[in-house]
Structures are given as C-alpha cells and as structure tokens.
Amino acid sequence: MSRFVRVIQIVQPIVLVALPVIMLLWAWLKLPNAALVTSACACAALVPFFVGFEKSRRRARDLMPVVVLTALAVAGRLVFAPVPAIKPIVALVVMGGLCFGKDNGFMIGALAMLVSNVFFGQGPWTPWQMFSMGLVGYLAGVMGRHGWLTRRWSIAAFGASIALLYGFILDTWTIVGFVSNANTASVLTTYAAGLVNNVASAMGTVAFLVPIAHTWPRMFGRIKKRYQIG
Amino acid sequence: MAKGLFATYHPAVCMLFFLAAIGFAFSTQHPAYVVLSCAMSGAFLVYLRGGRTFLRTMGTCVPLVVFVGLLNSLFNAAGATILWQWGPFSVCVEGLCYGMAVGGMLTAVLLWFACYNEVMSEDKFTYLFARRLPTVSLMVTMISRWTPRMVSRGRNIYNSQEALIGGYDQSKRGKLHRGVRMATVLAGIGMEDSIQTADSMSARGYGSATRTSYARFKWHACERVALGALGALVVANATLLATDAEAFTFYPLVSPVEPSWGYATYALMLGMPFWVEIERLRRPWRESSFGKRRRTQLDACEHE
Structure with a gap:
C-alpha cells in the first residue's frame, strides 16, 4: 500500500465527520448560500474516497463485487420503484460493506445512488445521496471488521438505525439548504414529513436483511475464498 | 439524443x-x-x-x-x-x-x-472522468451494463419458476420471500459470471499499464x-x-x-x-x- 493511500485512509473518516459538522455550522452561523455550499462540500467529500479507490490499484477481479452488488442495488431500486420507500438498496449496501470492507462498501453506496439517479433523474440531492449511502456502506464495513455484526438481530438493528440515519441526514440537508430562518416549527415539520418514508425504509431494510443476514456472508465468504478476491 | x-x-x-x-x-x-x-x-x-x-x-x-x-x-x-x-x-x-x-x-x-x-x-x-478516474468510470460503465442484465435475468428466473411451480403465493410475505431469494440467486450468479469477465479483462492486459483513452469529442x-x-x-x-x-x-x-x-x-x-x-x-x-x-x-x- 503506497503512502498516499495510507494518508487517504486517515483522511476518509475525518471527512465523514467533517461534512455533517460543516453543514450544521453553516446553518448555525446562518451563513448565506447554504444549498450551494453544502452541495459543493458533498462533492468535495466524495473525492478522497474515489481517489483512494483509484490509487489502490486493484485487479480486475477485485472490482467485480462492487460492480455486481451495485448493479443489483440499482436493479432493486428500479424494480421496487412503484412501491415508494421500500427499497432493498440500504440492505444491499450494508451487506456489501459487511462482506467486502469499508472501501468497497462506500463505493457500492455512492455508485448505486449515482447510477440509479441516471434513471430517476439527477438533482441537487445526488451528491448528498451518494455521500450518505456511501457512509452506510463505510460504517457497515467498520462495524463488520470489528466483529459487531455477526448475529441476525445485530445486523437487523444496525440496518434499521442506519436507514433512519440516512433519511435523517437528507432531511437535515433539506432544512439547511432550503429553509432560511429555520425555527423549531419548520424543522419539526420537515422531519415529520420525512418520518413516514424513513420508518418505512427502515422496516423494509430489516425485512430484507433478516433472511439474508446469515446466508449472504456465507455465500460471499465462499466466493472470496474460491476466487481470492476482496 | x-x-x-x-x-x-x-x-x-x-x-x-x-x-x-x-x-x-x-x-x-x-x-x-x-x-x-x-x-x-x-x-x-x-x-x-x-x-x-x-x-x-x-x-x-x-x-x-x-x-x-x-x-x-x-x-x-x-x-x-x-x-x-x-x-x-x-x-x-x-x-x-x-x-x-x-x-x-x-x-x-x-x-x-x-x-x-x-x-x-x-x-x-x-468521458469527462475517464482520464482522471479510469477505474471508477469503467465501473460506472460496467454497472450500467449489468443493471439491465440483472433485471432481465430476474425476469427469466421468475418466468421459468412460475412455469415450473405454477402460481405463486401472492401474499406480502410470499412476495418478500421470493424477492429475497431472487436477489440471492442473482448475486451468486453475478459474482461467478463477473469473475470470468474479470479474467478475460486481465488476459487482455487490464491493469498492465496506465489506461489510455481516445478522444471522442474534439x-x-x-x-x-x-x-x-x-x-x-x-x-x-x-x-x-x-x-x-x-x-x-x-x-x-x-x-x-x-x-x-x-x-x-x-x-x-x-x-x-x-x-x-x-x-x-x-x-x-x-x-x-x-x-x-x-x-x-x-x-x-x-x-x-
């Protein structure tokens, strides 16, 4: 591993924490152009992850888990498009991060949102969706590495809370970016409007994660061993 | 266009x-x-x-x-x-x-x-990112190829299973169970298949040198x-x-x-x-x- 990649590995978690902090500070200090600045910051926050992935010089085989799982997540989002809120995407990203590590997890999440928005329409939300879904995969990777996600209930609980966190980050961005002079009433209204969607998404994630919580790590473990990847 | x-x-x-x-x-x-x-x-x-x-x-x-x-x-x-x-x-x-x-x-x-x-x-x-981020843009291209492939394979599996078993449990639980099984099958096939793609990429020299790109736009x-x-x-x-x-x-x-x-x-x-x-x-x-x-x-x- 080159020195550059090691430096980037240190930068990544700092960026993950720094971006939400910058967003909240911007709102707290009531600085202007919040929507523009926070979107630009989200784009910038993706850079260390993409460059780090690029510079780690993977073999063609090592790219494949990300490609397949991302394609599956996008296909899932397309197939489930008529049913709002319930999407297997968070469950798949969690599984990807859990089985293939934090770097692959981030890429699965970020690319899944980027590519699926080609079908659903790119918008000002794309950088934030990419960042938040990448965060889902990254955290799953970190938790998996520490061996905290082995039991079925722990994976389900993690999936539910991370799906809620994803919705919470995006709702907060809506407030910071588009509501000026935000007060308690407008903040609560926004969270309440997103609540139904977020809870349904968390429930859908749990419903998807529970049956695959044991089978998928086993299946991917076998594939990793057999083809020497990951 | x-x-x-x-x-x-x-x-x-x-x-x-x-x-x-x-x-x-x-x-x-x-x-x-x-x-x-x-x-x-x-x-x-x-x-x-x-x-x-x-x-x-x-x-x-x-x-x-x-x-x-x-x-x-x-x-x-x-x-x-x-x-x-x-x-x-x-x-x-x-x-x-x-x-x-x-x-x-x-x-x-x-x-x-x-x-x-x-x-x-x-x-x-x-094309814009092909030179700076060759791996990532390659992956984006591959993902957009794999997505319709996943959907059509899923449909194939669904159709043939329906023909074999005849009729499905249409309750919510049954649908979820089927969706999960479908995703598992697709992930398994996809992984095995993609390894072949990766091997043939390596055999053709992927990763042996810096990737080049041609200018489609002048x-x-x-x-x-x-x-x-x-x-x-x-x-x-x-x-x-x-x-x-x-x-x-x-x-x-x-x-x-x-x-x-x-x-x-x-x-x-x-x-x-x-x-x-x-x-x-x-x-x-x-x-x-x-x-x-x-x-x-x-x-x-x-x-x-």
Whole structure:
C-alpha cells in the first residue's frame, strides 16, 4: 500500500465527520448560500474516497463485487420503484460493506445512488445521496471488521438505525439548504414529513436483511475464498 | 439524443455551462434573477424535449417546491406586514414573497437538472472522468451494463419458476420471500459470471499499464469561442449579481426590483444553448450530419 493511500485512509473518516459538522455550522452561523455550499462540500467529500479507490490499484477481479452488488442495488431500486420507500438498496449496501470492507462498501453506496439517479433523474440531492449511502456502506464495513455484526438481530438493528440515519441526514440537508430562518416549527415539520418514508425504509431494510443476514456472508465468504478476491 | 447544436458540443463545455447555470440559480433569491432562470431553463427544456416533457417535469417538481415554499413562508415572522396570526404562527406578506422566491429558485434548479439529464448522457459523463478516474468510470460503465442484465435475468428466473411451480403465493410475505431469494440467486450468479469477465479483462492486459483513452469529442474553434464567452459572462454575472443581491432584501420590507445590467448578462449567459446555434449560419451541415450519425447509432443500441 503506497503512502498516499495510507494518508487517504486517515483522511476518509475525518471527512465523514467533517461534512455533517460543516453543514450544521453553516446553518448555525446562518451563513448565506447554504444549498450551494453544502452541495459543493458533498462533492468535495466524495473525492478522497474515489481517489483512494483509484490509487489502490486493484485487479480486475477485485472490482467485480462492487460492480455486481451495485448493479443489483440499482436493479432493486428500479424494480421496487412503484412501491415508494421500500427499497432493498440500504440492505444491499450494508451487506456489501459487511462482506467486502469499508472501501468497497462506500463505493457500492455512492455508485448505486449515482447510477440509479441516471434513471430517476439527477438533482441537487445526488451528491448528498451518494455521500450518505456511501457512509452506510463505510460504517457497515467498520462495524463488520470489528466483529459487531455477526448475529441476525445485530445486523437487523444496525440496518434499521442506519436507514433512519440516512433519511435523517437528507432531511437535515433539506432544512439547511432550503429553509432560511429555520425555527423549531419548520424543522419539526420537515422531519415529520420525512418520518413516514424513513420508518418505512427502515422496516423494509430489516425485512430484507433478516433472511439474508446469515446466508449472504456465507455465500460471499465462499466466493472470496474460491476466487481470492476482496 | 437531445436536440440542438449545444448537445453535440464537447462535454466539458456542456458541464461547465450547467455548473454555472445551477450554481447561479442556487446562489440568489433575487426575484428578477429567479424568474429569468426559470424562464430560460423552461425554454431550454421545451426546446430539447417539447412541452409534454416540460409539463411532466413540472408535475414531479410541484410537491417539493410547494412544500419548501410553504415551509419558508408559514413559519416566519420576520416580515413587517402581518397578514394573519394564530398563536405562535403568523403569515406575513414578506414571508410569502420569500417562499415564492425560494420555490422559484428550486423550480429553476430542478428544470436545469432536467435539461442536464437530456444533454449529458451517461457516456459523456464517463468521458469527462475517464482520464482522471479510469477505474471508477469503467465501473460506472460496467454497472450500467449489468443493471439491465440483472433485471432481465430476474425476469427469466421468475418466468421459468412460475412455469415450473405454477402460481405463486401472492401474499406480502410470499412476495418478500421470493424477492429475497431472487436477489440471492442473482448475486451468486453475478459474482461467478463477473469473475470470468474479470479474467478475460486481465488476459487482455487490464491493469498492465496506465489506461489510455481516445478522444471522442474534439475541440472545434467554435467551442473554444463559446467557452471563452461563457467564462467572460460568468465573471460579469458574478460581480453584477452579487451587487444586485446585496441591495435586495425581503425583510422587514420587500425592496423594489430595480432595473440592472445584470439581467441582460444573466439572460445572455443562460441563453448559451440558443446562441451557439448561430454557428449553423456559417456551417449549416454541422448538426445535421453529426447529429444524424449519432442518432442512428443510438437507435441501433436501443434496438439491441
């Protein structure tokens, strides 16, 4: 591993924490152009992850888990498009991060949102969706590495809370970016409007994660061993 | 294939134009600029895809725009002219104006993104990043190939299982169970299959040297001129718009909209997709030949 990649590995978690902090500070200090600045910051926050992935010089085989799982997540989002809120995407990203590590997890999440928005329409939300879904995969990777996600209930609980966190980050961005002079009433209204969607998404994630919580790590473990990847 | 000469321009020019248009649209709530941005983005979308697409896009924007507009106007007591008060809630004229301006700003941004989706097809996007991020853009390309493959394989599996077993448990639980099993099967097949792809990539030399890329888009003289003009207009707008936005306030009283040169330069900048068409006067064949060739190629891809 080159020195550059090691430096980037240190930068990544700092960026993950720094971006939400910058967003909240911007709102707290009531600085202007919040929507523009926070979107630009989200784009910038993706850079260390993409460059780090690029510079780690993977073999063609090592790219494949990300490609397949991302394609599956996008296909899932397309197939489930008529049913709002319930999407297997968070469950798949969690599984990807859990089985293939934090770097692959981030890429699965970020690319899944980027590519699926080609079908659903790119918008000002794309950088934030990419960042938040990448965060889902990254955290799953970190938790998996520490061996905290082995039991079925722990994976389900993690999936539910991370799906809620994803919705919470995006709702907060809506407030910071588009509501000026935000007060308690407008903040609560926004969270309440997103609540139904977020809870349904968390429930859908749990419903998807529970049956695959044991089978998928086993299946991917076998594939990793057999083809020497990951 | 999007209509017009602008869509055939080098992706970098298109990308910079959209960055400028969206960035400026985001950065101001000055009513004149908001109206200009809405009008130009709407006109461009109608030009690209016709009125029906425009109406459909507006239809999908309306809930978000109304929500954000109401949120900004209802819970805001900073204005001087209070219309209506009920407990802690008060509605003032200034708040309503501000809500409308924010809603308009969001509409403009969403319309620009709709135009972006028409002009910047995925191949152009990956072309832009092919040299800086070769691995990631390769992966984006592969993912967009694998997605329809996953959907069609899933449909195959579903159909053949239905034919074999005959009839499915249509309850929610049964559907979920089937979806999960389908995803498991697809992930398994996908992994095994993709390893073959990866091996044949390696056998053909993937990763043995720095990736090269070929130039699909050329920098014509007119594109350089257009880019220079865009740069100059961006600089002019940045200064003019900043002074106008500084002078305009919503609270406590909405200030009057003064005439300004900034409106002209802003309209000129946002009108770039239209004024690049001047080139046709000089070379009337340009879009017709290039566009037609690309269009047939794209049709062939879609029929595949």
